[in-house]
Amino acid sequence: MSGAVQTALASPAGPARRAVRDPLVAGLVGLCLAAAAVLLVASPAPYLVNALGQLAAFAILAVSLDLVWGYLGILSLGHGLFFAIGGYVCAMHLLAHGVATTGVLPDFVQFMGWKSLPAYWVGLDHAAYALVLALALAGLVAFVFGLASFRSRVNGVYFSIISQALVYVAMLLMYRNDTGLGGNNGMTGFPLLFGWPMGSPGVVTGLTVAALLTLAAVLAGTRLLIGSAAGRRMLACRDDETRLRTLGYSTTRLKLGIWCLSAMIAALAGILYVPQVGIINPRVLAPDLSIEIAVWVAIGGLGRLGGAVIGAILVNGLKFWLSAAMPEAWPFILSGLVLFVVLVLPNGLLDLVALRPRSTWLRGAR
Amino acid sequence: MVDALTVAFGRFKALDSVSLAVDSGEVRAVIGPNGAGKTTLLDVISGITKPVSGRVMLGDRIDLTQRSEAEIARAGVRRKFQKPSVFPALTVRENLEIGCGPALPARARPARIASVLGEIGLGPRTEVLAGSLAHGEKQWLEIGMVLAAEPALLLLDEPVAGLSDSETAHTAALIRALRRPDRAILVIEHDMGFVEAIADRVTVLHEGRTLYEGSMAGARGDARVIEVFLGR
Ligand SMILES: Nc1ncnc2c1ncn2[C@@H]1O[C@H](COP(=O)(O)OP(=O)(O)OP(=O)(O)O)[C@@H](O)[C@H]1O
Ligand SMILES: [Mg+2]
Numbered sequence: 001m002s003g004a005v006q007t008a009l010a011s012p013a014g015p016a017r018r019a020v021r022d023p024l025v026a027g028l029v030g031l032c033l034a035a036a037a038v039l040l041v042a043s044p045a046p047y048l049v050n051a052l053g054q055l056a057a058f059a060i061l062a063v064s065l066d067l068v069w070g071y072l073g074i075l076s077l078g079h080g081l082f083f084a085i086g087g088y089v090c091a092m093h094l095l096a097h098g099v100a101t102t103g104v105l106p107d108f109v110q111f112m113g114w115k116s117l118p119a120y121w122v123g124l125d126h127a128a129y130a131l132v133l134a135l136a137l138a139g140l141v142a143f144v145f146g147l148a149s150f151r152s153r154v155n156g157v158y159f160s161i162i163s164q165a166l167v168y169v170a171m172l173l174m175y176r177n178d179t180g181l182g183g184n185n186g187m188t189g190f191p192l193l194f195g196w197p198m199g200s201p202g203v204v205t206g207l208t209v210a211a212l213l214t215l216a217a218v219l220a221g222t223r224l225l226i227g228s229a230a231g232r233r234m235l236a237c238r239d240d241e242t243r244l245r246t247l248g249y250s251t252t253r254l255k256l257g258i259w260c261l262s263a264m265i266a267a268l269a270g271i272l273y274v275p276q277v278g279i280i281n282p283r284v285l286a287p288d289l290s291i292e293i294a295v296w297v298a299i300g301g302l303g304r305l306g307g308a309v310i311g312a313i314l315v316n317g318l319k320f321w322l323s324a325a326m327p328e329a330w331p332f333i334l335s336g337l338v339l340f341v342v343l344v345l346p347n348g349l350l351d352l353v354a355l356r357p358r359s360t361w362l363r364g365a366r
Numbered sequence: 367m368v369d370a371l372t373v374a375f376g377r378f379k380a381l382d383s384v385s386l387a388v389d390s391g392e393v394r395a396v397i398g399p400n401g402a403g404k405t406t407l408l409d410v411i412s413g414i415t416k417p418v419s420g421r422v423m424l425g426d427r428i429d430l431t432q433r434s435e436a437e438i439a440r441a442g443v444r445r446k447f448q449k450p451s452v453f454p455a456l457t458v459r460e461n462l463e464i465g466c467g468p469a470l471p472a473r474a475r476p477a478r479i480a481s482v483l484g485e486i487g488l489g490p491r492t493e494v495l496a497g498s499l500a501h502g503e504k505q506w507l508e509i510g511m512v513l514a515a516e517p518a519l520l521l522l523d524e525p526v527a528g529l530s531d532s533e534t535a536h537t538a539a540l541i542r543a544l545r546r547p548d549r550a551i552l553v554i555e556h557d558m559g560f561v562e563a564i565a566d567r568v569t570v571l572h573e574g575r576t577l578y579e580g581s582m583a584g585a586r587g588d589a590r591v592i593e594v595f596l597g598r
Binding site: 239 | 465
């Protein structure tokens with residue numbers, strides 16, 4: 001008996017979801033909904049509300065990475081690309097909406113000496129079209145890249161490196177001024193959101209509530225997915241892809257589907273993030289930002305959805321606070337945190353809490 | 367039906383023009399010293415390794431060397447790996463459910479899983495995570511996973527490695543019970559007593575070539591086979 005428990009704890013399976021009940025995810029969903037409800041009645045300082053909204057957007061981004069990394073074993077070091085696709089399309093919508101309403105051209109368009117928005121911006125003043133475009137574009141880029149990689153069996157470290165290269169190439173592309181997307185200065189000066197002046201308390205609250213509700217929905221949705229038959233196949237694929245293939249399953253299709261879903265969730269995070277910070281520029285495509293997403297997930301605890309949320313909120317919360325207080329210390333603090341987690345808590349901060357599903361493992365081994 | 371199969375890793379030939387015909391209804395054992403190419407043979411049949419030359423025909427129409435692993439599996443080929451390969455993060459039941467394959471409708475699964483559980487004797491352990499099973503239980507679970515799809519060609523790579531004598535006897539009985547007119551079974555094994563108990567015919571591989579094919583009793587009397595096995 002104790003031998004079996006030993007193997008259970010030492011098994012390379014990693015932390016897996018168990019049972020359909022998941023108190024951590026349920027608790028976080030409840031917390032998001034409660035926070036959203038509170039914001040609708042009380043009105044805390046706008047800068048706090050805004051910070052909360054940004055954290056929620058980062059948490060969504062972290063969940064999107066955990067979905068492929070924790071449950072499918074695919075470590076993307078280029079998820080900033082999908083986040084940026086959502087962010088850029090959102091910025092284009094906000095500017096196009098501004099032009100349609102006020103008639104004033106954005107700064108970077110005037111700077112380039114153009115008389116109007118580039119032709120391919122047509123229709124982007126419609127929010128629904130912009131939303132569909134952002135998700136479709138992220139899904140399409142993910143599909144092409146994923147198909148090429150998964151079909152030729154590019155896995156593990158190689159996949160991670162190529163994904164990093166991809167986000168780097170995208171950054172170089174976006175630094176060019178002639179793309180019609182703001183070049184190195186990016187896009188900023190968004191005047192309106194759905195006709196409301198940007199930065200007004202109502203808009204700030206609205207954006208944060210939207211981000212919280214989206215986070216709740218993404219958490220609940222991904223949790224349902226993990227608990228489904230497809231989720232079991234994901235874990236099987238993560239632990240032994242050849243075994244799964246030789247049982248008759250097309251792992252390429254499985255990986256491609258989840259990979260594209262993850263990219264679209266990341267794009268959603270970008271869409272929610274950009275109006276909150278009021279700017280997007282090629283910096284979001286910097287390779288180190290994409291690596292940082294993986295750090296959030298690793299710190300919180302890989303393969304538990306809730307861990308990704310906690311990691312993203314903790315690291316970024318610390319970052320907001322410290323990079324104002326002592327900006328030069330931030331890189332050292334982040335590295336220290338990473339070392340601490342790697343050395344002391346190999347399964348992330350969730351190790352600290354007894355929330356990890358270890359108890360069910362023990363029950364299972366009996 | 368394996369026809370003139372050659373597999374090379376660099377300049378080294380793991381299989382050198384090996385031919386082998388396994389009939390439906392037969393249990394065939396492949397024996398041979400370490401590194402003889404036994405696992406490589408199964409890798410080619412299950413599509414994991416592509417040969418330099420040669421064909422692997424399933425029936426008279428399907429050449430398995432041209433198919434992906436998943437297609438080969440869907441054509442009715444199942445393989446148990448030498449190193450027990452189960453999904454550690456899933457329970458015994460979930461492993462068997464995946465073993466049923468993508469084609470079996472969800473309605474038909476519970477009955478299939480229940481019958482396989484009976485065959486492999488893991489009934490009391492259905493909700494246990496496969497990662498926490500003992501070695502022998504993993505071996506049986508993997509056999510159960512490949513049985514759940516009712517394969518037409520069953521490939522077993524050292525199914526009793528690391529098992530106790532009583533577990534080995536149990537596995538021999540199980541494999542004998544799996545023999546069916548419409549199923550071919552190919553077993554790789556080192557344990558001669560086990561091979562004698564289950565196999566209709568044996569093929570002896572040595573350094574990538576076929577050394578002998580025929581009855582187990584014949585193999586025991588064959589001078590070259592004795593030399594290879596005693597020379598180890
Ligand atoms: N991927 C590979 N790359 C290079 N050489 C390989 C590879 N796979 C197998 N070999 C070599 O091919 C030969 C045959 O290996 P194989 O695993 O088929 O032997 P086996 O008969 O199954 O042996 P055992 O009884 O030890 O399982 C060995 O010499 C092995 O080192
Ligand atoms: Mg072998």
